[in-house]
Amino acid sequence: MNLYLALVDDAGLFPPTSLHMSEALARHQRDLERASQVLTHRFLCPASRLDGLRREEEAPPRRIGLIVDTPDIPPFDDLPVDSVELRADALDQLPGGGLPAGVRLFVEVPAGKYVADVPEGAALKVRCGGLTADAFPSVEHLAAFIRFCAEHDLQFKATAGLHHAVRHFDPTLGVDRHGFLNLLLAVCEAVDQRDPAPVLRTTDVGHLVRLARAVSEETAKRARALLVSYGSCSTGAPLDDLRALGLIEENA
Template sequence: MTLFTALIDDAGLFPPTSLHMSDALERHRRDQERGDEVLTHRFLCPASRIDRLRAESFLPLRIGLIVDTPDMPPFDDLPVDFVEIRLPPDETVEQLVRRLDLPPGIRLFVEVPPGKPAMDVPEGAALKVRCGGTAAEDFPPAEQLAAFIRFCADHDVPFKATAGLHHAVRHFDPTLGVDRHGFLNLVLAVCETVEDRDPVPVLRTTDVGQLVRLARAVAEETAKRARRLLVSYGSCNTGTPIEDLRTLGVL
């Protein structure tokens, strides 16, 4: 279970689900009450909607703040433990960390292009990688994603993932005409990387049986190392990933 514990952040406000705030919080409340261990029970909220969040009667136990505004709004009154922000083109990760100067206890994840990992990640900071989106060009090739994972493993930089990871196994999306990455592929690719193997084949495979066999064979120490590296990923649907894992029989 280590491999999948506290894996999924709640991104219900984001596409393609794009729930209204009240609906997203109601779903989050139900998930929180059920207490499924695959979920982090962290609610991801854009900075632009933080006042709308404050107006609701229910408040999540943990909040990941997604910075989508020019300036970061105050959030001292909220249980924010993650802040996620895209790296501006004119800044390095180190410069961004110094500029934001977040309070102790709040973890910063800096989103960088998967093909060009930043080389100046200061201690305490982490990275974020986008695995998909609303257009075919938003989905990085397996080789780019593998290079990002290798960079993080080689430099001991934790990371989280976002977008596109709707199902466990890699599959073709006829609407966009692109292969969607599977979150199980991603988790196992991190396991391959920490064991000094090439993660590309696992990222590219659509062989369900092979992925299930690999998942069941992951040693506990490898799972711990992999999950120290891969912190979590955001999913706009919190039910389907759990259903996928149960259907595959790997929980």
């Protein structure tokens, strides 16, 4: 089903995995060879590490998502960058002429607040977790964000915290982690004009699997037109979870 097609960006350089550049590129190459359709095969790279990427002997990834973590956006014309992600408070870093043709802009906004004046054609990005409990948005805030995007036909990406398919409690941080399957099905609910909050909140694995199997192709298409992808520091865990739940085939 198209619901899981090109869903997961490779965020191996980011916490908590925080791979060394050579390790991240080697894993990315292995993923390319395995050709899973669930992965976007887009390598997310902080702007501050572009020079390190260039120094690697391995060929660069075929697609790079540039995550702006520097005071200025560095030149990237020599690399296959297809998207740039930056926080809403850093929009003044954008060049006057905008980004090069073919490079998509994603503007990160807090789940509980929305930016009305993002550049025309830009999409949004929402953070679903982090290294501390306060980095995880509430179900209500995340649901409101999803509804906002659905109502205004605004595409978005998600990042951080979505380590497993199903919502679960993290005793180390003392917080409930959002599940990427919960998020995906919440978007399906929103595009069908239903409240996404109950699906975001549930920890009932069987219920989520039944919902996932009942999603129509039309709903899946509209949901994935809204949710572009999400970044995961592990490219294996999402595949393992979807296989364990029986939602994808072994070789997907």
